[in-house]
Amino acid sequence: MRDYSLPIEIHDLTVSYQKRPVLYGVDLEIEEGSLVGVLGPNGAGKSTLIKTVMNMIKPNGGYVKIFGKSPKEGIKRIGYIPQRESIDWDFPVTVFDVVLMGRYGHHRWLGRIGKEDRRKANECLEQVSMLPYADRPIGNLSGGQQQRVFLARALAQESAVYLMDEPFAGVDAVTEKAIVSILQGMKNQGKTLVVVHHDLSSAKEYFDQLLLLNMRKVAFGPIAEVYTHELLQKTYGGKLTVLSEMATETARNSHA
Amino acid sequence: MITKIKILGILIGIFASHQLLEAKQIGSETQLDWFVQAERFLRMDDPSIQRVIVGCLIMGVSCGLIGSYVVTRRLSLFGDTLSHAILPGIAVGFIWSGTKDNYSIFVGAMIAGFLGVSCLSVLKKFTKINGDSSLGIVLSAFYAFGICLLTRIQKVGYSDQAGLDSFMFGQISSFSTQDLCGQFFTLLLIGLFIFFNYRQLLVSGFDFQFSRSIGIPSELLQYGLWILISFCVISSLQMVGVILVSAMLVIPAATASLISKRMNTYLTLASILGAIAGFVGAFLSFLGKNLPTGPLIVLVAGSFFALVLFLQPQKGILFQWLRLRSENSRIAIENTLKAAFQILESRDFQETEISSQEMMRKRGLSSAEVQRETLNLINAGLATKSTLFTEDTQLLPQTNLTLTPKGWEYSCKIVRNHRLWELYLTNEAEYEPDHVHEDAEKIEHVIGEKTVRKLEKLLKNPRTDPHGKLIPSMTDIQQGHFSLKS
Numbered sequence A: 001m002r003d004y005s006l007p008i009e010i011h012d013l014t015v016s017y018q019k020r021p022v023l024y025g026v027d028l029e030i031e032e033g034s035l036v037g038v039l040g041p042n043g044a045g046k047s048t049l050i051k052t053v054m055n056m057i058k059p060n061g062g063y064v065k066i067f068g069k070s071p072k073e074g075i076k077r078i079g080y081i082p083q084r085e086s087i088d089w090d091f092p093v094t095v096f097d098v099v100l101m102g103r104y105g106h107h108r109w110l111g112r113i114g115k116e117d118r119r120k121a122n123e124c125l126e127q128v129s130m131l132p133y134a135d136r137p138i139g140n141l142s143g144g145q146q147q148r149v150f151l152a153r154a155l156a157q158e159s160a161v162y163l164m165d166e167p168f169a170g171v172d173a174v175t176e177k178a179i180v181s182i183l184q185g186m187k188n189q190g191k192t193l194v195v196v197h198h199d200l201s202s203a204k205e206y207f208d209q210l211l212l213l214n215m216r217k218v219a220f221g222p223i224a225e226v227y228t229h230e231l232l233q234k235t236y237g238g239k240l241t242v243l244s245e246m247a248t249e250t251a252r253n254s255h256a
Numbered sequence B: 001m002i003t004k005i006k007i008l009g010i011l012i013g014i015f016a017s018h019q020l021l022e023a024k025q026i027g028s029e030t031q032l033d034w035f036v037q038a039e040r041f042l043r044m045d046d047p048s049i050q051r052v053i054v055g056c057l058i059m060g061v062s063c064g065l066i067g068s069y070v071v072t073r074r075l076s077l078f079g080d081t082l083s084h085a086i087l088p089g090i091a092v093g094f095i096w097s098g099t100k101d102n103y104s105i106f107v108g109a110m111i112a113g114f115l116g117v118s119c120l121s122v123l124k125k126f127t128k129i130n131g132d133s134s135l136g137i138v139l140s141a142f143y144a145f146g147i148c149l150l151t152r153i154q155k156v157g158y159s160d161q162a163g164l165d166s167f168m169f170g171q172i173s174s175f176s177t178q179d180l181c182g183q184f185f186t187l188l189l190i191g192l193f194i195f196f197n198y199r200q201l202l203v204s205g206f207d208f209q210f211s212r213s214i215g216i217p218s219e220l221l222q223y224g225l226w227i228l229i230s231f232c233v234i235s236s237l238q239m240v241g242v243i244l245v246s247a248m249l250v251i252p253a254a255t256a257s258l259i260s261k262r263m264n265t266y267l268t269l270a271s272i273l274g275a276i277a278g279f280v281g282a283f284l285s286f287l288g289k290n291l292p293t294g295p296l297i298v299l300v301a302g303s304f305f306a307l308v309l310f311l312q313p314q315k316g317i318l319f320q321w322l323r324l325r326s327e328n329s330r331i332a333i334e335n336t337l338k339a340a341f342q343i344l345e346s347r348d349f350q351e352t353e354i355s356s357q358e359m360m361r362k363r364g365l366s367s368a369e370v371q372r373e374t375l376n377l378i379n380a381g382l383a384t385k386s387t388l389f390t391e392d393t394q395l396l397p398q399t400n401l402t403l404t405p406k407g408w409e410y411s412c413k414i415v416r417n418h419r420l421w422e423l424y425l426t427n428e429a430e431y432e433p434d435h436v437h438e439d440a441e442k443i444e445h446v447i448g449e450k451t452v453r454k455l456e457k458l459l460k461n462p463r464t465d466p467h468g469k470l471i472p473s474m475t476d477i478q479q480g481h482f483s484l485k486s
Helices: A046-053 A071-077 A095-104 A115-127 A143-157 A173-188 A200-206 A229-236 A238-255 B002-025 B034-043 B047-072 B076-085 B087-097 B102-126 B131-156 B162-169 B177-206 B208-213 B218-259 B263-287 B293-311 B317-346 B356-363 B367-379 B405-427 B437-446 B449-458 B474-479
Strands: A008-017 A020-030 A035-039 A061-066 A078-081 A161-165 A192-196 A209-214 A216-222 B353-355 B383-388 B398-403
Touching (some): A008 A046, A020 A046, A020 A061, A035 A046, A046 A161, A046 A192, A061 A071, A071 A078, A078 A143, A078 B208, A095 A115, A095 A143, A095 B177, A115 A143, A143 A173, A173 A192, A173 A200, A209 A229, A216 A229, B034 B263, B047 B076, B047 B218, B047 B263, B076 B102, B076 B131, B076 B218, B087 B102, B087 B131, B087 B218, B102 B131, B102 B218, B162 B218, B177 B218, B208 B218, B218 B263, B218 B293, B263 B293, B293 B317, B317 B353, B317 B367, B317 B398, B317 B437, B353 B356, B356 B367, B356 B398, B367 B383, B398 B405, B405 B437, B405 B449
Parallel strands (some): A020 A216, A035 A192, A035 A209, A078 A161, A161 A192
Antiparallel strands (some): A008 A020, A008 A061, B353 B398
């Protein structure tokens, strides 16, 4: 029996980048209120998976459902923190402006950003202890501070589901701890969080569930079941490279 | 930047002399000299002048507004390419209609611009050529083609090809009411576009992925911007010409980027700067007859950029230079005070006066330099001077320096900073005692009271430095346990 209120349901998802397959037939069902870490080597398709759920990349096969609806409809219920590299840090916006962007999704095209939105933005900045920096240009902050601001923006979105692409990249140890505790708090409020992560050792402490990904879904489940030598070996070890080689080969042939 | 100002100065000089010659030649008609001409421009009762002024202002505002998006989205080279790519379109439009008909030229330019952008995306999709290289390729190829066509038109000799040159360099004399309408229309479009999409443009410019995640059609907005950039470029051609129009997109906005930290001030500043540049440039070109308007407008905009770069608070070159200067003079004063302390220390603090000869020896400076340093101390209220006349008239009168209480306290502090740091380096950072002096020479001037407190605590209020010399402590200094006999 299928439960239609699942926040994220992925069925037989295949995605290609410029004809090179990146994800092969991935099935995934994420329950409400889970804190999921996505682990896998470089080029395993972690970001691609996130972007496909966000409806930024069109899949070649299979489907994504968000609360039982198509991604296009469901997208408004998802908050998103993109990878650091995709952001223009020299852009003339202040910290407060950035957090306020989290409220844009709640308004129609020409809807006014009101007092309530500003109050919310302030509150979220306070929550990540960045309120004193509200008027600073975003480019003036350190990497860790910037990441806190992005977390505040995500909080301001008040979404039910959050997808975060490497929120711990370029972050100092103190900020990393702070972010983790905020993520835990969000989970306790019943939010669903999917977080791409790059560090194997800390993943065990940070998340409840793990998705091991390397073009294929290697494993998905509670830490205790998934964080095993065998499965990690399978994810990071060499056996799946044949898959990757074949993918490149396929791409080359289709060009010719 | 300074050279730009210089160039402007020279140019103004050239106009002036040029005008003198000109005035002689056309003296029979109306005796127009510089000031009369300027007055005529500023009184604005001539309809053609009114038109030009309004046109320049509108162009400046449009370019400033859309340029803000060009600069923040790193589309500068794209704007440049677009402006060059439309040249063949202008020529074809001209051939099509046989006259300088704005409508067909506009259509031709838009089509050429579209083709240029299409070429770019084809290159991007099917080759591995870098973005900037493909921009360069499209820019120069289209431009070369455009020049060929224009030359052809001039050779064939169409009836009304006189205004065609203005597309290359910009010429306000051929600026018509129709051109003005085109500019007004462009400004209206740009204004409406920004007004209705301000928030969406903000978020998609800053964080493209996120903007898409909240359902903003960011690609569409980008296309909208491209179209408006083309509109702005085409309508500005009469003023600044094909070659320099991208400068109007970039320079006012880049100037704004130096000072504004939010998009709304960015837009305001860029449009004001653009408008002023347009106005002043047109004014200058009106004074110096037959001088192309475009380069002048761009030069004025460039000068503004240079001025802002030079004068802006905190980061400006002038500000930094002043700060460096005051810093350096403070360091010089502190070094003199330290030398004074050491001289007094060498006499076990039994005397208070320091002769300039001693100072020269200690600092390794010439007598003139020591005199200047002494004067600086006196001006800062840190020392007093007494002059002794010796009986021997052959010798110069001897100048002696005495530290005031304020100067004494200051000198103690500097010496304390120096020796405390040396001790810290040897004790905590495990430096050899003979390695620490150089570093302490720099640190003593920048270490703050807060760090000093921390060091004192860390080192348990030490009394002697690694070389066995006294470290004067703050309580000693303030409570007078350790003072000069006077």
